[in-house]
Amino acid sequence: MLSRVRKYHKWLMAFVGIQFLFWSITGVYMVTMDIHYIHGETLAKSEEAKIDLASVDYSIAKLAADYSEASQVTLTQSMGDPLYSFINGEQGKVAIDAKTGAVRPPVDEVKAKEIAQYHYAMNHEINGIRLIQSVTDMPAELSPRHLPVWRVTFDQFATPTFYISQQTGALVAKRHDYWRLFDWMWRFHIMDYDDGENVSNWFLFLVATLGLMGAITGAVLTYYRVLSPNKKGVI
Amino acid sequence: MRLFKLNTSVHKWLSLFVGLQLLIWLGTGLYFNLMDHNKASGNELRVHSHHEGNITDFRFIPIKDITSEAPQEVKLIWILHQPYYHFVFNKGQHSYQERHSKLFDAVTGKPFNLSDEQVLTLAKNSYSGEGKLTTPVLSQPPFSDHVRQQNPMWQVVVEDENNTTIYLDSITGQVLRHANDDFRLKDLMMKLHFMDYGNSGGFNHWLIIAFAFSTLFLSVTGVTWLIQQYQNGFLKPVWSSNKQKVAVTFSNENTITDISAVGSSTVLAGLESSHVYLTSSCGGGGTCGKCMFLSSTQLPITLSEQEHLSDEQLKEGYRLGCQHRFSEISSIEVNTDRNIENHELVVVATNFITPFIKEVKFKVKSGKRLVFKAGAYMQFEVPAGINSLRPDDMPENYEKYWESYSHGRFSHDGVTRHYSLVNFDEESDEITFNIRWQTAKDGFRAGIGSSYLGSLQVGETIAAKGPFSDFYATSNNKVRRIFIGAGSGLAPLRSIIFEQLKKHHFQGDMTLIYGARTEDDLLYHNELNLLSEQHKNFSYIPTLSNPSEQWEGHSGYVQHVLLTHLVKGIEAFSTEFYLCGPEAMMNELERIITDVGIPSNQIFKDKFSR
Known part of the structure; x- marks a missing residue:
């Protein structure tokens, strides 16, 4: 009996063994790398500054009068200056100065660099910046809802990258190579080499099923080799 | 370096x-x-409802007029179509992290807290099912339905089949989660997958890290093992099921049996398929080093063998059964107790072919066809019982030979008896034995085995073990063979001669010198005559010690016939002798043969009475 189990174990693993290696390598990476670090939370300083409400002279009532279709109105801040950001009907995202009510001009390259440096927790030079306006131009690591954005990269080996909304100046996404590697690890882990989003793929089903059978036959072997009280003559 | 062993252990x-x-x-x-x-998201019955009002319908109080500490962020939110300012004083990167915030009425500017009724309405608006919602409860973490949540939440239990619970933000009343049994199942699966047995809510903890590294090593050692298997040729798919025959010597008993098995199977598995079990506790992984055998030919040495066997053993030819294919070996020696199969044999025909010898034919009841080398014997289990002293179904023409033997019956204990097979394995699906009646003298000492076997009727069964081979033709094909037998000692010789001529198409010279008392006592006389006519390389020399007057052949004992043959001269080093008959006869023959210079390893004897 045992020799047949061993034969099944060998042949099953000959087919899916390499994926076990991938699962364990990617698993080790994903569990050892702190998920908050992967998310880039250490790349940006945490925003603790409070809004000086006294300087907010432009009231919500005025905003309602000036922009009657405004929704998702938020009073936030950019580099210490209070500003309102909201969706203005079909115009989309709008940011206005909360002191004066003036529409803030779209963030330009100089401003984008300034904002990026303001949030960046470490001390590296910016070595790349470009404006991304369309989905076709956009790297897969960003969600299209943030467009248009400035992509700012810092001169460090993990290629820290900040995405800064062109309209609001908000830091909308933080990426570095550890995140990008994590993304690939995830794809290999769920065996979706396409876009890495579909856990319900048939390839994973096939390999996981064969793998489960392989693991069960392995467990039988382990049981008889290690735990069985009568080890002799088990075949 | 014992890397293989290290890897596998x-x-x-x-x-x-x-x-x-x-x-x-x-x-x-x-x-x-x-x-x-x-379903697993828990949102099967969740719906989104819009609570926004028209921004122009309200007279908003300026945010700067609100009496509050300074916020990080203020959001204008809508609850049941009413506007509120949501002051956030501090929050983490994730919504589940601890957050301090407060709600103010955006018209009056007064602090605002949600009432139970409002929370219930919000919960109801998010739920499309039939279940009845119970009174909201403002609960503190931890939550079993949301392990990571560090903030209080409103909890609304729904009385439905799926045990839904609706969770809402304690300040804003935002619906955060619909937890139901589907969701909880997925949550449990997550917990198991993340080994989150300490309810950390994540997968960055020491337990899973330890297991992940262990699993990585498990995979690496497994893949390494597979690579080694591949290098040793054990990962090549073989579809052919060609069988291969191998002579297996059982050193414990000094017997040899032919075993055939699929050539592509391992020696271990091949022997197992013939119910010969080498010791093995790992089942063929090359990890226990127990399934040793001795090969007559040089076999390559695998990693596993290097580590489990000593240099001396390897030099002598010891190998592991799991490391070589059946097709690689031709003859091996094993140090194991043979577990030769027990068979139940059914009598299919009985026939007196001489006055005292009955030919009994059997089939294996299970339908299995036995594989054996010609010259093999089987061990019969004769049960205790009562037998006749002489046969009841004797043909009339043989009566005269039995006149001096008395009728009657005798009782006996159970015994085992050995009989040689008369035929070879591919001759037919029957197995044939010649049973010589050991006649009783004065009513005593009748042959227990022969009287029992000789009395079996068609359809009756008997248990037998085997076949066992320790008397068989060598694989030498450039040799002369002289077979000498007497009486029922012909059986294994007939089997070997027929196997050589019919199955192996042996081209060398073969001579059978066969002694009996009278013409009537000659076994298979016509068949052997015919065979010698068909095959020029086979000569059949019967000799009778008590012939009738019509007998034209040799008379006297086989020893005399042999001597006349030896006088003609033989090639001492290329002649083999196969003897089967009474002990005294074989000893005398052996003396004669060795006297003319035949090496003793060219003389093979089958003990007539085992």
């Missing part, structure tokens, strides 16, 4: 350590692959 012990969790990972992984994502 690390693999084994790691599998013990991580095995259960590995099964859990695979099982839960398969669950994630197959689950209904919509």
Whole structure:
């Protein structure tokens, strides 16, 4: 009996063994790398500054009068200056100065660099910046809802990258190579080499099923080799 | 370096350590692959309702007029179509992290707290099912339905089949989660997959890290093992099921049996298929080093053998049964107790072919066809009982030979008896034995085995073990063979001669010198005559000690006939002798043969009475 189990174990693993290696390598990476670090939370300083409400002279009532279709109105801040950001009907995202009510001009390259440096927790030079306006131009690591954005990269080996909304100046996404590697690890882990989003793929089903059978036959072997009280003559 | 052993034993012990969790990972992984994502999200009955009002319908109080500490952020939110300012004083990167915030009425500017009724309405608006919602309860973390949540939440239990609970933000009343049994199942699977047995809510903890590294080593050692298997040729798919025959010597008993098995199977598995079990506790993984055998030919040495066998053993030709294919070996020696199969044999025909010898034909009841080398014997289990002293079904023409033997019956104990097979394995699906009646003298000492076997009727059964071979033709094909037998000692010789001529198409010279008392006592006389006419290389020389007057052949004992043959001269080093008959006869023959210079390893004797 045992020799047949061993034969099944060998042949099953000959087919899916390499994926076990991938699962364990990617698993080790994903569990050892702190998920908050992967998310880039250490790349940006945490925003603790409070809004000086006294300087907010432009009231919500005025905003309602000036922009009657405004929704998702938020009073936030950019580099210490209070500003309102909201969706203005079909115009989309709008940011206005909360002191004066003036529409803030779209963030330009100089401003984008300034904002990026303001949030960046470490001390590296910016070595790349470009404006991304369309989905076709956009790297897969960003969600299209943030467009248009400035992509700012810092001169460090993990290629820290900040995405800064062109309209609001908000830091909308933080990426570095550890995140990008994590993304690939995830794809290999769920065996979706396409876009890495579909856990319900048939390839994973096939390999996981064969793998489960392989693991069960392995467990039988382990049981008889290690735990069985009568080890002799088990075949 | 004993790397192979290290690798495989690390693999084994790691599998013990991580095995259960590995099964859990695979099982839960398969669950994630197959689950209904919509159900598992818990949102099957969740709907989104709009609470926004028209921004122009309200007279908003300026945010700067609100009496409050300074916020990080203020959001204008809508609850049941009424506007509120949501002051956030501090918050983490994730919504589940601790957050301090407060709600103010955006018209009056007064602090605002949600009432139970409002929360209930919000919960109701998010739920499309039939279940009845109970009174909201403002609860503190931890939550079993949301392990990571560090903030209080409103909890609304719904009385439905799926045990839904609706969770809402304690300040804003935002619906955060619909937890139901589908969701909880997925949550449990997640917990198992992340080994989150300490309810950390994540997968960056020491337990899973330890297991992940162990599993990595398990995989690496496994893949290494596979590579070694590949290098040793054990990962080549073989579809052919060609059988191969191998002579197996059982050194414990000094017997030899032919065993045939699929050539592509391992020696271990091949022997197992013939119910010969080499010791093995790993079942053929090359890890226990127990399934040793001695090969007559030089076989390559695998990594596993290097580590489990000593240099001396390897030099002598010892190898492991799991490391070589059946097709690689031709004859081997094993140090194991043979577990030759027991068969139940059914009598299919009986026939007196001489006055005292009955030919009994059997078939194996299971329908199995036995494989054996010609010259083999079987061991019969004769049960205790009462037998006749002489046969009841004797043909009339043989009566005269039995006149001096008395009738009657006798009782006996159970015994085992050995009989040689008369035929060779591919001759027919029957197995044939010649049973010589050991006649009783004065009513005593009748042959127990022969009287029992000789009395079996067609359809009756008997248990037998075997076949066992320790008397068989060598594989030498450039040799002369002289067979000498007497009486029922012809059986194994007939079997070998027929096997050589019919199955192996042996081209060398073969001579059978066969002694009997009278013409009537000659076994298979016509058949052997015919065979010698068909095959020029076979000569049949019967000799009778008590011939009738019509007998034209030799008379006297086989020893005399042999001597006349030897006088003609033989090639001492290329002649083999196969003897079967009474002990005294064989001893005399052996003396004569060795006297003319035949080496003793060219003389093969089958003991007539085992």
